[in-house]
Amino acid sequence: MADILQLAVAGLATGGIYALVAIGFVLLWQTSQTINFAQGEFVMLPAFFVLAAMKFGGLSFPLAMLAGLAVALVVLGLLFKRAVVDPVLRHGVLPLVISTIALAIFFKEGVKEFYAADAQPFPALWATTNISVGGAAVSVQNLVIIAVTVVAVAGLQYFLAGTRTGRRMQATAQNPVLARALGIAVERMILYTFLINAALVALASFLVSPIYLAKFTNGETLGLVAFIAAIVGGFNQVRGAIVGGLLLGVIDNFVAAYLSAQYRAAIPLFLLIAVILFRPQGLLGRVEERTV
Amino acid sequence: MTLRRNLRVAVAIAAVALAVAAPFGLKPYGIYLLSLWAVMTIAAIGLNLTLGYAGQISLAQASFVGIGAYAAALLTTQGWPLWSAFVLAIALCFVIGWLLGYPALRVQHHYLAFVTLSFSTLVFLILRNEEWLTKGVYGITGIPRPTVLGWSTKAPVDFYFFCLGVLVAVAVATWGLIRSPWGRAFTALRENPIRAASLGVDTRRYTLMAFAIGSALGGIAGVLYAPLVQFIEPTAFALGLSLNLLLMVIVGGGGYFFGPFLGAAVAVLLPEWLRFSEGLYLILYAVFVMVLMAVCPSGLLGLAERLRKPAAKPAPDVRASGSSSR
Numbered sequence: 001m002a003d004i005l006q007l008a009v010a011g012l013a014t015g016g017i018y019a020l021v022a023i024g025f026v027l028l029w030q031t032s033q034t035i036n037f038a039q040g041e042f043v044m045l046p047a048f049f050v051l052a053a054m055k056f057g058g059l060s061f062p063l064a065m066l067a068g069l070a071v072a073l074v075v076l077g078l079l080f081k082r083a084v085v086d087p088v089l090r091h092g093v094l095p096l097v098i099s100t101i102a103l104a105i106f107f108k109e110g111v112k113e114f115y116a117a118d119a120q121p122f123p124a125l126w127a128t129t130n131i132s133v134g135g136a137a138v139s140v141q142n143l144v145i146i147a148v149t150v151v152a153v154a155g156l157q158y159f160l161a162g163t164r165t166g167r168r169m170q171a172t173a174q175n176p177v178l179a180r181a182l183g184i185a186v187e188r189m190i191l192y193t194f195l196i197n198a199a200l201v202a203l204a205s206f207l208v209s210p211i212y213l214a215k216f217t218n219g220e221t222l223g224l225v226a227f228i229a230a231i232v233g234g235f236n237q238v239r240g241a242i243v244g245g246l247l248l249g250v251i252d253n254f255v256a257a258y259l260s261a262q263y264r265a266a267i268p269l270f271l272l273i274a275v276i277l278f279r280p281q282g283l284l285g286r287v288e289e290r291t292v
Numbered sequence: 293m294t295l296r297r298n299l300r301v302a303v304a305i306a307a308v309a310l311a312v313a314a315p316f317g318l319k320p321y322g323i324y325l326l327s328l329w330a331v332m333t334i335a336a337i338g339l340n341l342t343l344g345y346a347g348q349i350s351l352a353q354a355s356f357v358g359i360g361a362y363a364a365a366l367l368t369t370q371g372w373p374l375w376s377a378f379v380l381a382i383a384l385c386f387v388i389g390w391l392l393g394y395p396a397l398r399v400q401h402h403y404l405a406f407v408t409l410s411f412s413t414l415v416f417l418i419l420r421n422e423e424w425l426t427k428g429v430y431g432i433t434g435i436p437r438p439t440v441l442g443w444s445t446k447a448p449v450d451f452y453f454f455c456l457g458v459l460v461a462v463a464v465a466t467w468g469l470i471r472s473p474w475g476r477a478f479t480a481l482r483e484n485p486i487r488a489a490s491l492g493v494d495t496r497r498y499t500l501m502a503f504a505i506g507s508a509l510g511g512i513a514g515v516l517y518a519p520l521v522q523f524i525e526p527t528a529f530a531l532g533l534s535l536n537l538l539l540m541v542i543v544g545g546g547g548y549f550f551g552p553f554l555g556a557a558v559a560v561l562l563p564e565w566l567r568f569s570e571g572l573y574l575i576l577y578a579v580f581v582m583v584l585m586a587v588c589p590s591g592l593l594g595l596a597e598r599l600r601k602p603a604a605k606p607a608p609d610v611r612a613s614g615s616s617s618r
Contacts, residue, residue, distance in 0.1 A: 097405055098589075102578040
């Protein structure tokens with residue numbers, strides 16, 4: 001019983017991070033049909049912004065995090081949209097896939113070449129101790145991750161459903177043409193989703209880097225798992241991304257403990273294939289109407 | 293038209309002459325790179341069939357190179373001749389490629405990209421974890437180079453000519469394939485699957501076929517790769533190589549016959565010629581790809597075509613597959 005509680009907490013923490021990354025993925029897709037193959041690298045990078053701000057800028061850790069967030073918003077939000085997505089999007093989905101693959105290589109090799117090739121320690125947000133809950137040793141860090149994720153997701157949901165700007169963004173996602181006719185600044189709403197995505201990946205980066213250390217290869221599996229989480233949950237729903245992320249995190253931890261640590265990475269893949277073959281719209285997704 | 297055809301034949305002959313003359317005067321490492329170029333070109337030709345002609349994106353080509361390489365390594369180190377590895381690799385990759393095509397019947401584009409990506413991760417895990425068969429992370433060493441009809445290909449130059457011979461055979465066969473009704477059906481599938489189906493093209497069969505044949509060519513490349521490097525381990529066939537092959541096809545020009553030749557040269561030979569460090573070259577290469585996608589998604593050959601006859605009809609371009617279903 002204690003084991004199960006321990007694994008569930010660890011799984012929800014991992015799943016929370018997957019969910020943050022997957023939500024960004026889904027938002028970009030909804031508002032601008034952007035598929036970001038560099039999403040994993042987007043999570044890897046902000047940690048290095050923070051480390052660089054501490055090392056070269058001499059900032060304290062909290063200030064460096066703010067600086068890292070700001071740089072992430074500019075580079076992964078604004079610049080990503082203006083310099084990479086906008087010029088390519090008119091050519092269709094595939095060139096954008098290729099372009100973001102190239103961007104992933106660019107970030108990865110850039111960090112390796114100009115910062116460090118080996119794993120860098122990253123300060124923890126919170127004490128790295130365990131507390132005992134009913135005989136189970138639960139890591140405080142995992143609890144913090146879960147709490148931060150819940151707050152972030154709740155805040156985002158409130159923003160999307162409860163504020164005027166959020167509603168405008170939803171309208172843009174549902175029908176850009178009609179939204180424009182209603183006087184919504186569609187371009188600006190799309191930019192907002194890019195900024196939200198940048199903030200989400202930065203948050204995920206700050207949460208995950210103390211555990212796995214900051215390394216240039218960190219994005220490889222994260223991006224893939226986040227995308228699988230989005231598909232499994234339902235690609236056109238923010239809710240889907242949350243459910244998919246949590247599900248994958250929990251399954252991942254239980255499989256590693258009880259079935260096979262060697263093949264734990266294969267489980268999301270089987271889940272992906274099963275969902276695509278039997279329920280392509282995802283567990284919570286709606287069937288997307290497609291015009292020919 | 294005949295002028296263009298003559299020009300093409302002349303270019304092809306010149307290219308073959310250059311490829312034959314190239315290794316003389318090079319050090320063994322230079323010859324190794326040329327051989328690697330020939331091997332990667334074969335794999336990229338296979339991917340170009342799947343992606344460039346039939347419009348089905350695949351991020352799993354490296355897995356088929358891996359399957360081919362392991363087939364060759366396991367058979368030849370047990371004393372079997374290399375041709376048996378060719379037979380096994382082609383058969384295996386054809387069947388697995390056919391099966392991988394099934395998801396492509398249901399999903400397209402980015403979904404398919406991630407499905408094939410998952411598949412390649414799966415193959416990597418198997419190669420790494422099934423130590424009884426693949427020796428896992430220790431890899432397989434001492435892979436012998438073949439003797440073909442009494443001609444030993446042990447020396448780098450000889451093995452290069454062996455690779456070049458296989459490349460020419462593959463190129464000629466592919467050329468024949470894309471000129472045949474099958475090739476036309478692949479292109480129809482890329483341009484507009486629904487119209488193709490309404491014209492009586494069995495889109496289901498041709499989608500699977502595009503995957504199967506493209507994968508089999510990846511297997512052939514793998515069978516050559518193992519005796520070329522003489523030591524193989526799983527990470528060589530991980531995602532990195534798949535992405536590399538994908539970029540080769542796109543950079544050269546997806547859907548152009550000579551695209552893979554050019555793309556493989558840019559990826560394999562150019563970094564050595566420019567003498568950049570690997571990381572720096574990859575950074576510049578990535579920027580180049582992003583600019584290329586913004587300016588001309590049909591690749592270098594598409595760009596050349598556009599420069600030669602501006603304002604003509606747009607070049608055949610892979611993304612045509614992207615416009616139809618959204």
